[in-house]
Amino acid sequence: MLTRELCNPVSALSIAFNPLFWNIIGRQEYHNKVLTKLFGGRSQTACYALAATIFSLGLIRDGLYERALRHQPSHPLLETAEAQYFAYALIAVGNILVISSTWALGVTGTFLGDYFGILMDSIVTGFPFNVTDAPMYHGSTCSFLGTAILYGKPAGIIITLWVYVVYQIALSYENPFTAGIYAKRERERAAAKGNDKKSR
Numbered sequence: 001m002l003t004r005e006l007c008n009p010v011s012a013l014s015i016a017f018n019p020l021f022w023n024i025i026g027r028q029e030y031h032n033k034v035l036t037k038l039f040g041g042r043s044q045t046a047c048y049a050l051a052a053t054i055f056s057l058g059l060i061r062d063g064l065y066e067r068a069l070r071h072q073p074s075h076p077l078l079e080t081a082e083a084q085y086f087a088y089a090l091i092a093v094g095n096i097l098v099i100s101s102t103w104a105l106g107v108t109g110t111f112l113g114d115y116f117g118i119l120m121d122s123i124v125t126g127f128p129f130n131v132t133d134a135p136m137y138h139g140s141t142c143s144f145l146g147t148a149i150l151y152g153k154p155a156g157i158i159i160t161l162w163v164y165v166v167y168q169i170a171l172s173y174e175n176p177f178t179a180g181i182y183a184k185r186e187r188e189r190a191a192a193k194g195n196d197k198k199s200r
Contacts, residue, residue, distance in 0.1 A: 011068040014061040015163055019170035022054050026115040027177070036116065043116040044108070051111035065159065066147065074152035083149050090146030097139025100128045110136070114181050123182070133175075137167040 028034045035046035077083065102110045104126065108118045128135040144163045148156020 011061075011064040012159065012162060014057075014064050015159070016166050018054070018057050018061055019166060021057065022050070022112060023170060023173055025050065026112040029112070030115040030181070043118065047108050047111060047113050047116045047118060051107050054111055065144065065156075066151075068159075069148065069151045069153045069156050072151075072153045072155040075154045076152075078149050078152040078154065083152070087146045087149035090142045090149065092146075094139040094142030094144075094146060097128050097132065097135040097142065101135035101139070104129065114178055119182065119185055134167070134171055137171060141167060 025035070029036065029046070029050075033043075035050060036043045039046040039049065104124050105120070107113075108116070109120050109124075113119070128139075132138045141160060141164050145157065145160040148154075148160055
């Protein structure tokens with residue numbers, strides 16, 4: 001029953017493609033300044049262009065997911081009033097996590113600005129980062145699950161597990177890399193302070 005067009009292979013592929021895309025592009029930018037060169041040396045403009053691309057890919061991914069769910073069988077347990085309330089709560093929590101993290105980080109902080117050399121002054125530790133270390137990913141996962149339950153589709157729950165796995169893999173690459181970028185900056189700052197003291 002659940003294998004019928006199992007959440008649409010195109011939808012599943014788009015979920016895996018998006019973080020793969022921005023991680024590959026982000027690292028190419030960090031090491032080779034590919035996008036910055038493409039935009040005539042304007043790293044801020046290049047970052048905003050990547051942000052628009054990632055946002056657009058996310059809309060396409062969400063559209064494919066919802067379309068795939070419509071072709072899946074429903075289950076009565078997911079169509080109860082309690083399940084529907086739970087679905088709305090998950091979607092609300094997901095949106096709060098995503099929107100508040102974007103607000104806290106800004107556009108460049110949210111969309112790989114550090115890979116462009118646009119670093120934040122300090123690590124954001126307030127909400128929602130005091131609740132979860134990856135509010136964008138966890139919020140998105142909540143929204144996927146909430147949508148699956150809202151539509152009453154068990155197959156959507158399976159796809160949400162796929163979303164979770166993909167995002168965990170992405171985080172295992174992103175977190176150490178980003179931490180390395182900021183650690184490098186701190187080493188450079190410490191070295192600069194040391195040189196200032198020697199020159200006095």
